[in-house]
Amino acid sequence: MARFDDRTLEELMAAVGKEAELADHDLAHQDERFLFWLANDLRAGLDLEQRFSDERAAAEFAQRVVTRLEVRSAERRLPLRQLRERGASVRATLAHAVPAASRERCATILDLAVAAGSGRELWDEPCDRWLELPDDVPSGRYVALRVAGDSMAPVLGPREVILIELDASPRVDDLVVARLPDQSHVVKRVASMKGSTIELASFNRDYESIFVSRDPSPVVGTVIARFTRE
Amino acid sequence: MERSDNTGQREGEELASTHYPTSARLLVAVLRGEERAIRELFLLYAPLLRDQARRMGIDSDQRDEMVTTLLDDVVVHLVERQTAPRHLSKYLVAALRNRARNGHRDSKRRFATRERACHEMARSGERVVAESHSAYGLSASEPGDSEGACTARTSIARLWERCERSLSADEITMLIRVGRHVPLREVAHQLGVSYGAARVRLHRLRERIHREAIVHISTLKPEERVELERFFRRAGVSLAPRPAPRQTEEIHGKI
Numbered sequence: 001m002a003r004f005d006d007r008t009l010e011e012l013m014a015a016v017g018k019e020a021e022l023a024d025h026d027l028a029h030q031d032e033r034f035l036f037w038l039a040n041d042l043r044a045g046l047d048l049e050q051r052f053s054d055e056r057a058a059a060e061f062a063q064r065v066v067t068r069l070e071v072r073s074a075e076r077r078l079p080l081r082q083l084r085e086r087g088a089s090v091r092a093t094l095a096h097a098v099p100a101a102s103r104e105r106c107a108t109i110l111d112l113a114v115a116a117g118s119g120r121e122l123w124d125e126p127c128d129r130w131l132e133l134p135d136d137v138p139s140g141r142y143v144a145l146r147v148a149g150d151s152m153a154p155v156l157g158p159r160e161v162i163l164i165e166l167d168a169s170p171r172v173d174d175l176v177v178a179r180l181p182d183q184s185h186v187v188k189r190v191a192s193m194k195g196s197t198i199e200l201a202s203f204n205r206d207y208e209s210i211f212v213s214r215d216p217s218p219v220v221g222t223v224i225a226r227f228t229r230e
Numbered sequence: 231m232e233r234s235d236n237t238g239q240r241e242g243e244e245l246a247s248t249h250y251p252t253s254a255r256l257l258v259a260v261l262r263g264e265e266r267a268i269r270e271l272f273l274l275y276a277p278l279l280r281d282q283a284r285r286m287g288i289d290s291d292q293r294d295e296m297v298t299t300l301l302d303d304v305v306v307h308l309v310e311r312q313t314a315p316r317h318l319s320k321y322l323v324a325a326l327r328n329r330a331r332n333g334h335r336d337s338k339r340r341f342a343t344r345e346r347a348c349h350e351m352a353r354s355g356e357r358v359v360a361e362s363h364s365a366y367g368l369s370a371s372e373p374g375d376s377e378g379a380c381t382a383r384t385s386i387a388r389l390w391e392r393c394e395r396s397l398s399a400d401e402i403t404m405l406i407r408v409g410r411h412v413p414l415r416e417v418a419h420q421l422g423v424s425y426g427a428a429r430v431r432l433h434r435l436r437e438r439i440h441r442e443a444i445v446h447i448s449t450l451k452p453e454e455r456v457e458l459e460r461f462f463r464r465a466g467v468s469l470a471p472r473p474a475p476r477q478t479e480e481i482h483g484k485i
Contacts (some may be wrong), residue, residue, distance in 0.1 A: 003440070003444075004444070004469070006405070008462075009436060009439070009443070011437065012443050013405070013435075014408065015409070016384075016390050016405060017406050018407050018409045019383075019389075019390035020390055020406050021410070023390065024402065024406065028316070028317055029317070031317070031320055032318075033318050035319035039277065039278035040274070041279050042274065042278055045277075046277060054272075054276060054395050055390070055429065056272070057294075058273045059269055060267045061272045061298060061301065062268040063265065066268065066304055068307075072310070187335060
């Protein structure tokens with residue numbers, strides 16, 4: 001009979017053994033129970049100082065992981081695109097320029113930065129630059145805005161351009177531009193919509209969440225694309 | 231990866247937590263991305279993983295960072311893939327072991343590359359270059375690789391199914407321990423037999439697996455065989471059988 005060399009047989013035995021282990025649910029369960037018991041035992045054996053230190057580390061860890069998940073989710077939904085910009089055909093304030101730009105499959109770009117942190121008034125600003133809509137974006141009413149501040153970093157950095165679909169109904173996790181009670185505008189993530197309140201959160205944890213009333217809706221539009229800075 | 235499609239039904243181990251009374255419920259909450267559950271997961275498993283890292287000989291100043299980074303990556307992976315490991319503790323310990331092994335291997339490789347580059351630089355004027363484009367990195371990032379590993383795993387699983395029918399419970403235990411590279415004396419102790427008896431049993435087991443493997447591999451399609459060889463490539467094995475030696479082979483325990 002033909003034979004494998006010892007090395008080959010040893011590797012095959014190890015691989016088959018691993019498969020056997022995976023298939024042996026009782027053994028796997030025993031190992032799991034032991035490790036779980038050990039985890040609890042080690043946790044119970046921590047002294048007071050270590051316990052406090054772990055509590056602090058766990059809180060920071062959980063906050064960091066949740067932020068990382070939110071950031072990765074937003075980056076997946078809003079991949080960075082190439083900015084195609086041109087001069088405006090009609091020079092008017094934002095309120096008047098939006099319909100004209102829409103007819104030419106464009107969105108007005110506001111040179112005034114929408115403050116990602118502190119917020120500023122939008123509609124009366126003049127705009128002389130338009131963004132050409134990407135081919136996969138359907139025609140509609142859009143506004144493009146340049147972000148300022150670092151409250152939405154690392155998803156939105158200063159001077160990056162975002163495309164906003166006006167009058168869209170936001171859902172939790174969407175990035176939105178919202179008008180605050182002081183008439184300023186901010187771009188934030190919808191963290192929750194409970195009862196009559198919307199929680200608008202920043203990716204940068206140095207900024208606290210803003211709670212606004214749902215009625216009348218403070219949301220101007222939903223961010224549907226982001227573009228590389230010039 | 232171990233997967234479970236019935237996480238909601240399994241209750242798992244009991245936890246000393248008011249919010250998540252069992253490990254299964256904790257895992258479900260983690261999969262939902264709940265901050266409180268992620269915090270509980272850290273509190274429960276960080277001490278275990280630090281202890282395991284210590285046993286693996288990882289320096290004390292690196293343990294905390296390694297454990298935190300590992301848990302961070304694992305949680306993100308589980309949440310994004312919505313995957314529930316069947317045995318979370320085992321999964322975490324195995325992930326730590328893999329990371330420690332990869333880290334050790336990479337540091338050795340980095341050191342060797344630096345040493346080689348420094349020596350060669352004196353002669354040839356070459357510069358030390360970043361390792362980000364190593365041959366291994368490029369081949370590992372090829373999309374076909376995971377598919378190949380999957381084919382090889384399927385093939386090994388089929389071989390295991392062939393063997394399983396003819397093996398006793400003690401032989402399966404021995405096979406699993408061999409797969410884990412447990413010393414033969416310890417295996418003998420676990421089976422309640424002498425070291426000599428364990429050697430004989432191991433020899434018979436090897437012969438049986440050998441016979442099954444020869445038959446199994448001869449039934450593989452050429453592409454399956456190539457994938458299996460690629461799977462074992464780093465072990466330097468050849469699946470081409472040689473003619474049998476004439477003299478009787480001695481009984482020997484390899485493990």
